[in-house]
Amino acid sequence: MADKAEKTFKFVVVGGGIAGVTCVEKLSSQIPSAEVALITAGPHIKAVTNFKQVSKTLEEFEIEERPSSVLVQTFPNLTVIHSAVKSLNTTSHCIETADGRVYGYEKLCICSGGRPKLLTQDNPYVLGIRDTDSAQEFQKRLSKARRIVVVGNGGIALELVYEVEGCEVIWAIKDKAIGNTFFDAGAAQFLIPSLDAGRPERLVQCKRPRYTTEEPADGASHIYTAQADLRGNGTGPTEPGSALGPDWHEGIAFRGVEEVSRRVSVEYQCEVEKILTSEELLSSQQQTNTPENGGSWPVYVQLTNGKTIGCDFVVSATGVVPNTEPFLHGNNFLLAEDAGLRVDDQMMTSEPDVYAAGDVCTACWEHSSLWQQMRLWTQARQMGWYVGRCMAAHVLSEPVELDFCFELFSHITKFFNYKVVLLGKFNGQGLGSNQELLVRCTKGQEYVKVVLHGGRMVGAVLIGETDLEETFENLILNQMDLTPYGEDLLNPNIDIEDYFD
Incomplete structure:
Protein backbone atom coordinates (compact mmCIF):
# COMPACT_ATOMS: atom_id res chain seq x y z
CA MET A 1 0.00 0.00 0.00
CA PRO A 116 -23.60 -16.23 -1.33
CA LYS A 117 -22.41 -19.69 -0.36
CA LEU A 118 -22.64 -21.36 -3.76
CA LEU A 119 -22.87 -25.15 -4.16
CA THR A 120 -20.01 -24.87 -6.62
CA GLN A 121 -18.08 -21.83 -7.80
CA ASP A 122 -17.68 -22.23 -11.54
CA ASN A 123 -20.50 -24.38 -12.90
CA PRO A 124 -22.40 -22.49 -15.63
CA TYR A 125 -25.59 -24.37 -14.67
CA VAL A 126 -25.52 -23.21 -11.03
CA LEU A 127 -26.88 -19.77 -10.27
CA GLY A 128 -26.79 -17.91 -6.95
CA ILE A 129 -29.28 -15.08 -6.37
CA ARG A 130 -27.90 -12.22 -4.33
CA ASP A 131 -28.24 -8.90 -6.13
CA THR A 132 -30.22 -7.23 -8.91
CA ASP A 133 -27.95 -8.55 -11.68
CA SER A 134 -28.26 -12.18 -10.60
CA ALA A 135 -32.04 -11.81 -10.21
CA GLN A 136 -32.25 -10.55 -13.81
CA GLU A 137 -30.02 -13.39 -14.99
CA PHE A 138 -32.35 -15.82 -13.21
CA GLN A 139 -35.38 -14.30 -14.94
CA LYS A 140 -33.67 -14.61 -18.35
CA ARG A 141 -32.76 -18.28 -17.83
CA LEU A 142 -36.13 -19.16 -16.36
CA SER A 143 -37.97 -17.84 -19.44
CA LYS A 144 -36.53 -20.81 -21.41
CA ALA A 145 -36.77 -23.41 -18.62
CA ARG A 146 -39.09 -26.39 -18.10
CA ARG A 147 -37.67 -27.58 -14.78
CA ILE A 148 -35.32 -26.12 -12.20
CA VAL A 149 -33.89 -27.45 -8.94
CA VAL A 150 -33.82 -25.01 -6.01
CA VAL A 151 -31.43 -25.92 -3.19
CA GLY A 152 -31.77 -24.24 0.22
CA ASN A 153 -34.38 -23.50 2.87
CA GLY A 154 -33.95 -19.81 3.72
CA GLY A 155 -35.76 -16.65 2.70
CA ILE A 156 -34.74 -16.54 -0.97
CA ALA A 157 -35.64 -20.21 -1.54
CA LEU A 158 -39.03 -19.73 0.14
CA GLU A 159 -39.83 -16.81 -2.11
CA LEU A 160 -38.61 -18.33 -5.34
CA VAL A 161 -40.63 -21.52 -5.10
CA TYR A 162 -43.77 -19.44 -4.52
CA GLU A 163 -43.12 -16.90 -7.28
CA VAL A 164 -42.01 -19.16 -10.13
CA GLU A 165 -44.72 -20.05 -12.65
CA GLY A 166 -44.76 -22.03 -15.87
CA CYS A 167 -41.90 -24.20 -14.74
CA GLU A 168 -41.60 -27.32 -12.61
CA VAL A 169 -39.66 -26.68 -9.39
CA ILE A 170 -37.89 -29.43 -7.46
CA TRP A 171 -37.04 -28.01 -4.04
CA ALA A 172 -34.26 -29.82 -2.16
CA ILE A 173 -33.97 -29.03 1.56
CA LYS A 174 -31.81 -30.60 4.25
CA ASP A 175 -34.51 -30.27 6.93
CA LYS A 176 -37.70 -32.11 7.84
CA ALA A 177 -39.86 -29.05 7.09
CA ILE A 178 -39.79 -25.98 4.85
CA GLY A 179 -38.55 -22.62 6.14
CA ASN A 180 -37.08 -23.92 9.38
CA THR A 181 -34.93 -20.79 9.77
CA PHE A 182 -38.15 -18.90 10.37
CA PHE A 183 -40.72 -21.32 11.73
CA ASP A 184 -41.45 -24.77 13.13
CA ALA A 185 -42.98 -27.82 11.45
CA GLY A 186 -46.51 -26.74 12.43
CA ALA A 187 -46.17 -23.40 10.65
CA ALA A 188 -44.61 -25.19 7.67
CA GLN A 189 -47.67 -27.47 7.44
CA PHE A 190 -49.91 -24.39 7.57
CA LEU A 191 -48.03 -22.80 4.64
CA ILE A 192 -47.59 -25.89 2.44
CA PRO A 193 -51.12 -25.71 0.87
CA SER A 194 -50.17 -22.26 -0.50
CA LEU A 195 -47.81 -24.03 -2.90
CA ASP A 196 -50.91 -25.58 -4.41
CA ALA A 197 -53.49 -23.46 -6.25
CA GLY A 198 -52.67 -20.40 -4.21
CA ARG A 199 -55.71 -19.39 -2.21
CA PRO A 200 -56.53 -22.07 0.38
CA GLU A 201 -60.22 -22.16 1.28
CA ARG A 202 -61.11 -20.68 4.67
CA LEU A 203 -62.28 -23.18 7.23
CA VAL A 204 -63.84 -22.90 10.65
CA GLN A 205 -61.53 -21.99 13.53
CA CYS A 206 -59.69 -25.07 14.69
CA LYS A 207 -57.94 -24.60 17.99
CA ARG A 208 -55.10 -26.84 18.95
CA PRO A 209 -54.13 -26.56 22.61
CA ARG A 210 -50.74 -27.14 24.17
CA TYR A 211 -48.22 -29.44 22.65
CA THR A 212 -44.60 -29.91 23.55
CA THR A 213 -43.10 -31.67 20.53
CA GLU A 214 -42.93 -30.55 16.93
CA GLU A 215 -44.63 -32.71 14.35
CA PRO A 216 -41.98 -33.55 11.76
CA ALA A 217 -43.08 -33.56 8.16
CA ASP A 218 -42.82 -37.08 6.77
CA GLY A 219 -39.70 -37.81 4.79
CA ALA A 220 -41.52 -38.47 1.52
CA SER A 221 -41.57 -35.97 -1.28
CA HIS A 222 -44.81 -34.14 -2.01
CA ILE A 223 -46.03 -32.71 -5.29
CA TYR A 224 -48.26 -29.67 -5.50
CA THR A 225 -49.71 -28.74 -8.87
CA ALA A 226 -51.75 -25.78 -9.88
CA GLN A 227 -53.33 -25.84 -13.32
CA ALA A 228 -54.87 -22.40 -12.96
CA ASP A 229 -53.44 -19.37 -11.27
CA LEU A 230 -55.92 -18.54 -8.55
CA ARG A 231 -53.71 -16.13 -6.66
CA GLY A 232 -54.86 -12.63 -5.85
CA ASN A 233 -52.74 -9.68 -6.84
CA GLY A 234 -51.43 -8.97 -3.35
CA THR A 235 -47.84 -7.94 -2.83
CA GLY A 236 -45.26 -10.71 -2.80
CA PRO A 237 -43.26 -11.84 0.20
CA THR A 238 -40.43 -9.71 1.57
CA GLU A 239 -36.87 -10.91 1.84
CA PRO A 240 -34.83 -10.84 5.03
CA GLY A 241 -31.56 -12.40 4.09
CA SER A 242 -30.27 -11.12 0.76
CA ALA A 243 -28.75 -7.96 -0.66
CA LEU A 244 -31.79 -7.48 -2.86
CA GLY A 245 -34.26 -5.91 -0.47
CA PRO A 246 -37.81 -6.73 0.54
CA ASP A 247 -40.16 -7.24 -2.42
CA TRP A 248 -37.13 -7.71 -4.70
CA HIS A 249 -39.22 -9.82 -7.08
CA GLU A 250 -42.04 -7.26 -7.38
CA GLY A 251 -42.55 -6.27 -10.99
CA ILE A 252 -40.42 -9.16 -12.30
CA ALA A 253 -42.31 -11.99 -14.01
CA PHE A 254 -40.70 -15.29 -13.02
CA ARG A 255 -42.14 -17.45 -15.79
CA GLY A 256 -40.92 -20.58 -17.53
CA VAL A 257 -42.14 -22.14 -20.79
CA GLU A 258 -44.69 -24.64 -19.44
CA GLU A 259 -48.47 -24.14 -19.37
CA VAL A 260 -48.80 -25.19 -15.72
CA SER A 261 -49.05 -22.29 -13.26
CA ARG A 262 -47.18 -23.70 -10.29
CA ARG A 263 -45.73 -27.14 -9.72
CA VAL A 264 -43.44 -27.64 -6.75
CA SER A 265 -42.14 -30.95 -5.38
CA VAL A 266 -40.23 -30.91 -2.10
CA GLU A 267 -37.39 -33.35 -1.44
CA TYR A 268 -36.93 -33.34 2.35
CA GLN A 269 -33.83 -34.19 4.39
CA CYS A 270 -31.38 -34.38 1.51
CA GLU A 271 -28.40 -32.47 0.19
CA VAL A 272 -26.64 -32.21 -3.15
CA GLU A 273 -24.03 -34.92 -3.59
CA LYS A 274 -22.92 -34.16 -7.15
CA ILE A 275 -23.85 -31.95 -10.08
CA LEU A 276 -23.32 -33.72 -13.41
CA THR A 277 -23.58 -32.73 -17.07
CA SER A 278 -25.47 -35.09 -19.38
CA GLU A 279 -22.08 -36.35 -20.68
CA GLU A 280 -20.85 -37.08 -17.14
CA LEU A 281 -24.11 -38.85 -16.37
CA LEU A 282 -23.72 -41.07 -19.44
CA SER A 283 -20.10 -41.89 -18.67
CA SER A 284 -20.84 -42.79 -15.04
CA GLN A 285 -22.32 -46.19 -15.68
CA GLN A 286 -23.63 -46.65 -12.15
CA GLN A 287 -27.24 -47.77 -11.94
CA THR A 288 -27.81 -45.38 -9.02
CA ASN A 289 -27.66 -42.55 -11.51
CA THR A 290 -30.85 -43.40 -13.37
CA PRO A 291 -32.56 -40.02 -13.55
CA GLU A 292 -36.08 -39.51 -12.21
CA ASN A 293 -38.77 -38.91 -14.87
CA GLY A 294 -36.36 -39.74 -17.73
CA GLY A 295 -35.90 -37.20 -20.49
CA SER A 296 -32.71 -35.42 -21.48
CA TRP A 297 -31.50 -32.36 -19.53
CA PRO A 298 -28.47 -30.05 -19.65
CA VAL A 299 -27.59 -30.77 -16.00
CA TYR A 300 -28.33 -33.44 -13.40
CA VAL A 301 -28.40 -33.12 -9.62
CA GLN A 302 -27.53 -36.19 -7.59
CA LEU A 303 -29.13 -35.98 -4.12
CA THR A 304 -28.09 -37.81 -0.95
CA ASN A 305 -31.49 -39.54 -0.90
CA GLY A 306 -30.41 -41.53 -3.95
CA LYS A 307 -32.41 -39.58 -6.53
CA THR A 308 -30.84 -38.05 -9.63
CA ILE A 309 -32.90 -35.22 -11.11
CA GLY A 310 -32.41 -33.63 -14.52
CA CYS A 311 -33.15 -29.92 -14.94
CA ASP A 312 -32.37 -26.82 -17.01
CA PHE A 313 -30.38 -25.17 -14.21
CA VAL A 314 -29.84 -25.19 -10.44
CA VAL A 315 -30.52 -22.29 -8.07
CA SER A 316 -28.13 -22.27 -5.12
CA ALA A 317 -29.95 -20.50 -2.27
CA THR A 318 -27.92 -21.92 0.57
CA GLY A 319 -27.24 -18.78 2.59
CA GLU A 407 -33.61 -6.19 23.91
CA LEU A 408 -36.08 -8.24 21.88
CA PHE A 409 -35.68 -9.99 18.53
CA SER A 410 -38.47 -8.86 16.20
CA HIS A 411 -39.03 -9.18 12.47
CA ILE A 412 -41.91 -8.62 10.04
CA THR A 413 -41.85 -10.19 6.59
CA LYS A 414 -44.12 -11.95 4.10
CA PHE A 415 -44.02 -15.55 2.92
CA PHE A 416 -46.44 -17.18 0.46
CA ASN A 417 -48.43 -13.93 0.59
CA TYR A 418 -49.02 -14.16 4.36
CA LYS A 419 -47.79 -11.54 6.81
CA VAL A 420 -45.27 -13.18 9.15
CA VAL A 421 -44.23 -11.69 12.52
CA LEU A 422 -41.44 -13.28 14.58
CA LEU A 423 -40.82 -12.24 18.18
CA GLY A 424 -38.20 -13.23 20.76
CA LYS A 425 -37.22 -16.90 20.94
CA PHE A 426 -39.85 -17.67 18.29
CA ASN A 427 -38.53 -21.18 17.69
CA GLY A 428 -37.63 -21.84 21.34
CA GLN A 429 -33.97 -21.16 20.48
CA GLY A 430 -31.75 -22.35 23.33
CA LEU A 431 -34.63 -23.46 25.56
CA GLY A 432 -34.36 -27.20 24.87
CA SER A 433 -37.25 -29.26 26.20
CA ASN A 434 -37.89 -26.70 28.93
CA GLN A 435 -40.58 -24.88 26.98
CA GLU A 436 -44.31 -25.02 26.50
CA LEU A 437 -46.06 -24.18 23.24
CA LEU A 438 -49.56 -22.88 22.64
CA VAL A 439 -50.86 -23.05 19.09
CA ARG A 440 -53.97 -21.79 17.33
CA CYS A 441 -54.46 -22.50 13.66
CA THR A 442 -57.21 -21.65 11.17
CA LYS A 443 -56.48 -23.27 7.83
CA GLY A 444 -55.82 -20.74 5.11
CA GLN A 445 -56.21 -17.83 7.51
CA GLU A 446 -53.84 -17.69 10.47
CA TYR A 447 -51.29 -19.59 12.50
CA VAL A 448 -50.42 -18.36 16.00
CA LYS A 449 -47.76 -19.98 18.17
CA VAL A 450 -46.62 -18.81 21.59
CA VAL A 451 -43.48 -20.07 23.35
CA LEU A 452 -43.74 -20.10 27.17
CA HIS A 453 -40.84 -20.63 29.58
CA GLY A 454 -41.60 -20.86 33.29
CA GLY A 455 -45.11 -19.51 32.67
CA ARG A 456 -43.79 -16.41 30.90
CA MET A 457 -44.00 -15.65 27.19
CA VAL A 458 -40.57 -15.64 25.54
CA GLY A 459 -41.44 -15.92 21.84
CA ALA A 460 -44.18 -15.95 19.22
CA VAL A 461 -44.81 -16.72 15.55
CA LEU A 462 -47.78 -14.93 13.95
CA ILE A 463 -48.78 -15.81 10.39
CA GLY A 464 -51.71 -13.97 8.79
CA GLU A 465 -53.53 -10.81 9.91
CA THR A 466 -53.64 -11.68 13.62
CA ASP A 467 -53.29 -8.14 15.09
CA LEU A 468 -51.60 -9.71 18.11
CA GLU A 469 -48.05 -8.44 17.59
CA GLU A 470 -48.19 -5.43 19.90
CA THR A 471 -49.95 -7.29 22.74
CA PHE A 472 -47.50 -10.19 22.51
CA GLU A 473 -44.50 -7.87 22.29
CA ASN A 474 -45.64 -6.21 25.54
CA LEU A 475 -46.21 -9.57 27.25
CA ILE A 476 -42.72 -10.74 26.25
CA LEU A 477 -41.07 -7.49 27.38
CA ASN A 478 -43.03 -7.35 30.70
CA GLN A 479 -42.27 -11.02 31.49
CA MET A 480 -45.64 -11.22 33.27
CA ASP A 481 -46.63 -14.61 34.74
CA LEU A 482 -49.31 -15.96 32.39
CA THR A 483 -50.00 -19.22 34.26
CA PRO A 484 -53.46 -18.04 35.46
CA TYR A 485 -54.67 -17.56 31.88
CA GLY A 486 -53.78 -21.07 30.69
CA GLU A 487 -55.07 -21.88 27.23
CA ASP A 488 -57.39 -18.86 27.25
CA LEU A 489 -54.34 -16.92 26.10
CA LEU A 490 -55.14 -18.06 22.57
CA ASN A 491 -58.92 -18.48 22.87
CA PRO A 492 -60.30 -16.78 19.74
CA ASN A 493 -63.50 -15.85 21.60
CA ILE A 494 -61.62 -13.80 24.18
CA ASP A 495 -60.27 -10.42 23.16
CA ILE A 496 -56.76 -10.78 24.52
CA GLU A 497 -55.90 -7.10 23.99
CA ASP A 498 -58.56 -6.15 26.59
CA TYR A 499 -56.82 -8.29 29.20
CA PHE A 500 -53.50 -6.53 28.98
CA ASP A 501 -54.06 -2.99 27.71
Missing part, protein backbone atom coordinates in the same frame (compact mmCIF):
# COMPACT_ATOMS: atom_id res chain seq x y z
CA ALA A 2 1.22 3.49 -0.78
CA ASP A 3 2.39 5.13 2.41
CA LYS A 4 0.60 8.45 1.96
CA ALA A 5 -3.14 8.87 1.95
CA GLU A 6 -4.32 11.41 -0.62
CA LYS A 7 -7.15 12.47 1.69
CA THR A 8 -8.10 11.67 5.28
CA PHE A 9 -11.72 11.57 6.41
CA LYS A 10 -13.05 11.62 9.94
CA PHE A 11 -15.34 8.67 9.08
CA VAL A 12 -15.00 6.12 6.30
CA VAL A 13 -17.78 3.56 5.72
CA VAL A 14 -17.33 0.60 3.35
CA GLY A 15 -20.43 -0.84 1.67
CA GLY A 16 -23.48 0.64 -0.06
CA GLY A 17 -26.00 -1.78 1.44
CA ILE A 18 -28.52 -1.01 4.16
CA ALA A 19 -26.05 -1.15 7.09
CA GLY A 20 -23.49 1.13 5.37
CA VAL A 21 -26.01 3.66 4.06
CA THR A 22 -27.85 3.86 7.40
CA CYS A 23 -24.51 4.34 9.18
CA VAL A 24 -23.54 7.18 6.80
CA GLU A 25 -26.92 8.87 7.28
CA LYS A 26 -26.61 8.65 11.07
CA LEU A 27 -23.02 9.96 11.11
CA SER A 28 -23.80 12.83 8.72
CA SER A 29 -26.78 13.97 10.76
CA GLN A 30 -25.06 13.55 14.17
CA ILE A 31 -21.93 15.51 13.18
CA PRO A 32 -22.80 17.59 10.08
CA SER A 33 -19.36 19.22 10.05
CA ALA A 34 -17.44 15.92 9.87
CA GLU A 35 -16.14 14.72 6.51
CA VAL A 36 -17.62 11.30 5.74
CA ALA A 37 -16.66 8.95 2.89
CA LEU A 38 -18.72 6.03 1.61
CA ILE A 39 -16.72 3.50 -0.41
CA THR A 40 -18.93 1.29 -2.56
CA ALA A 41 -18.17 -0.80 -5.62
CA GLY A 42 -21.57 -0.37 -7.33
CA PRO A 43 -23.15 2.78 -8.78
CA HIS A 44 -26.29 2.34 -6.67
CA ILE A 45 -26.92 2.32 -2.95
CA LYS A 46 -29.72 0.69 -0.96
CA ALA A 47 -31.99 3.24 0.73
CA VAL A 48 -34.64 2.62 3.39
CA THR A 49 -37.98 4.16 2.39
CA ASN A 50 -41.48 4.27 3.91
CA PHE A 51 -40.09 3.48 7.34
CA LYS A 52 -42.80 2.73 9.89
CA GLN A 53 -42.28 1.98 13.60
CA VAL A 54 -45.05 -0.58 14.14
CA SER A 55 -44.45 -1.04 17.88
CA LYS A 56 -41.60 -0.64 20.39
CA THR A 57 -39.30 -2.98 18.50
CA LEU A 58 -41.14 -3.94 15.30
CA GLU A 59 -40.44 -1.90 12.20
CA GLU A 60 -41.54 -2.10 8.60
CA PHE A 61 -39.79 -0.48 5.65
CA GLU A 62 -39.15 -0.82 1.96
CA ILE A 63 -35.80 -0.77 0.27
CA GLU A 64 -35.06 1.09 -2.93
CA GLU A 65 -32.02 0.99 -5.11
CA ARG A 66 -31.01 4.61 -5.76
CA PRO A 67 -28.10 6.38 -7.40
CA SER A 68 -25.56 7.42 -4.77
CA SER A 69 -25.92 11.06 -5.88
CA VAL A 70 -29.19 11.12 -3.88
CA LEU A 71 -27.16 10.71 -0.67
CA VAL A 72 -24.68 13.41 -1.62
CA GLN A 73 -27.49 15.89 -2.31
CA THR A 74 -28.88 15.24 1.18
CA PHE A 75 -25.53 15.35 3.00
CA PRO A 76 -23.06 17.94 1.64
CA ASN A 77 -20.35 16.58 4.00
CA LEU A 78 -20.42 13.19 2.24
CA THR A 79 -18.05 11.94 -0.48
CA VAL A 80 -18.96 8.75 -2.35
CA ILE A 81 -16.01 6.78 -3.73
CA HIS A 82 -17.00 4.24 -6.40
CA SER A 83 -14.45 1.47 -6.12
CA ALA A 84 -13.88 -1.88 -4.51
CA VAL A 85 -11.52 -2.08 -1.52
CA LYS A 86 -8.15 -3.63 -2.27
CA SER A 87 -6.52 -3.57 1.17
CA LEU A 88 -6.74 -2.16 4.68
CA ASN A 89 -3.88 -1.16 6.94
CA THR A 90 -5.26 -0.71 10.45
CA THR A 91 -1.87 0.40 11.81
CA SER A 92 -1.56 3.40 9.48
CA HIS A 93 -5.39 3.94 9.43
CA CYS A 94 -5.39 3.73 5.61
CA ILE A 95 -7.60 1.99 3.09
CA GLU A 96 -6.57 1.35 -0.53
CA THR A 97 -9.16 1.04 -3.29
CA ALA A 98 -8.93 -1.10 -6.43
CA ASP A 99 -8.04 1.94 -8.55
CA GLY A 100 -4.86 2.42 -6.49
CA ARG A 101 -5.99 5.41 -4.41
CA VAL A 102 -5.35 5.55 -0.67
CA TYR A 103 -7.64 7.20 1.87
CA GLY A 104 -7.00 7.82 5.56
CA TYR A 105 -9.63 7.53 8.28
CA GLU A 106 -10.04 8.41 11.94
CA LYS A 107 -12.86 5.90 12.38
CA LEU A 108 -13.72 3.14 9.89
CA CYS A 109 -16.88 1.05 9.66
CA ILE A 110 -16.92 -2.16 7.59
CA CYS A 111 -20.40 -2.92 6.23
CA SER A 112 -19.43 -5.20 3.36
CA GLY A 113 -22.33 -7.63 3.92
CA GLY A 114 -22.30 -11.30 3.01
CA ARG A 115 -21.59 -13.21 -0.18
CA VAL A 320 -24.39 -16.28 2.81
CA VAL A 321 -20.98 -16.05 4.45
CA PRO A 322 -19.63 -12.80 5.95
CA ASN A 323 -17.73 -10.92 3.25
CA THR A 324 -14.50 -10.22 5.16
CA GLU A 325 -12.26 -10.14 2.07
CA PRO A 326 -10.03 -8.10 1.68
CA PHE A 327 -9.89 -6.67 5.22
CA LEU A 328 -8.18 -9.56 7.02
CA HIS A 329 -4.82 -9.63 5.23
CA GLY A 330 -2.07 -8.10 7.37
CA ASN A 331 -4.46 -7.19 10.21
CA ASN A 332 -5.41 -8.93 13.44
CA PHE A 333 -9.19 -9.09 13.39
CA LEU A 334 -10.77 -11.59 15.75
CA LEU A 335 -13.36 -13.70 13.91
CA ALA A 336 -16.41 -15.47 15.35
CA GLU A 337 -17.16 -19.15 14.69
CA ASP A 338 -19.36 -18.17 11.73
CA ALA A 339 -16.38 -16.25 10.21
CA GLY A 340 -17.94 -12.83 10.93
CA LEU A 341 -15.89 -9.96 12.39
CA ARG A 342 -16.40 -10.07 16.17
CA VAL A 343 -17.94 -6.85 17.50
CA ASP A 344 -18.62 -5.76 21.09
CA ASP A 345 -21.69 -3.91 22.38
CA GLN A 346 -20.37 -0.68 20.83
CA MET A 347 -19.99 -2.41 17.43
CA MET A 348 -16.18 -2.20 17.70
CA THR A 349 -13.96 -4.91 16.19
CA SER A 350 -10.71 -6.08 17.78
CA GLU A 351 -8.75 -3.50 15.72
CA PRO A 352 -8.58 0.07 17.09
CA ASP A 353 -11.01 2.58 15.50
CA VAL A 354 -12.53 -0.11 13.25
CA TYR A 355 -16.24 -0.90 13.62
CA ALA A 356 -18.47 -3.29 11.70
CA ALA A 357 -22.23 -3.69 11.15
CA GLY A 358 -24.68 -5.86 9.23
CA ASP A 359 -24.04 -9.30 7.73
CA VAL A 360 -20.24 -9.01 7.88
CA CYS A 361 -20.16 -8.88 11.69
CA THR A 362 -21.10 -11.19 14.56
CA ALA A 363 -22.56 -9.70 17.74
CA CYS A 364 -20.26 -11.04 20.46
CA TRP A 365 -21.58 -9.21 23.50
CA GLU A 366 -23.72 -10.99 26.09
CA HIS A 367 -27.13 -10.96 24.40
CA SER A 368 -30.45 -10.24 26.07
CA SER A 369 -32.23 -13.55 26.73
CA LEU A 370 -34.87 -12.54 24.15
CA TRP A 371 -32.59 -11.50 21.25
CA GLN A 372 -30.52 -13.41 18.72
CA GLN A 373 -28.61 -12.31 15.66
CA MET A 374 -30.07 -13.39 12.31
CA ARG A 375 -28.64 -11.84 9.16
CA LEU A 376 -31.81 -9.99 8.18
CA TRP A 377 -32.68 -6.61 6.67
CA THR A 378 -34.10 -5.29 9.92
CA GLN A 379 -30.90 -6.07 11.80
CA ALA A 380 -28.71 -4.51 9.09
CA ARG A 381 -30.69 -1.27 9.48
CA GLN A 382 -30.64 -1.39 13.29
CA MET A 383 -26.91 -2.14 13.45
CA GLY A 384 -26.12 0.56 10.86
CA TRP A 385 -28.06 3.16 12.84
CA TYR A 386 -26.53 2.09 16.16
CA VAL A 387 -22.93 1.89 14.89
CA GLY A 388 -23.28 5.43 13.48
CA ARG A 389 -24.44 6.59 16.90
CA CYS A 390 -21.50 4.81 18.60
CA MET A 391 -18.86 6.24 16.23
CA ALA A 392 -20.22 9.77 16.65
CA ALA A 393 -20.44 9.37 20.44
CA HIS A 394 -16.82 8.14 20.65
CA VAL A 395 -15.56 11.10 18.62
CA LEU A 396 -17.56 13.50 20.84
CA SER A 397 -16.50 11.59 24.01
CA GLU A 398 -20.13 10.94 24.91
CA PRO A 399 -21.39 7.79 26.62
CA VAL A 400 -23.61 5.44 24.57
CA GLU A 401 -25.89 2.67 25.81
CA LEU A 402 -26.83 -0.48 23.94
CA ASP A 403 -29.87 0.30 21.83
CA PHE A 404 -33.31 -0.94 22.90
CA CYS A 405 -33.72 -2.82 19.60
CA PHE A 406 -31.28 -5.44 20.97
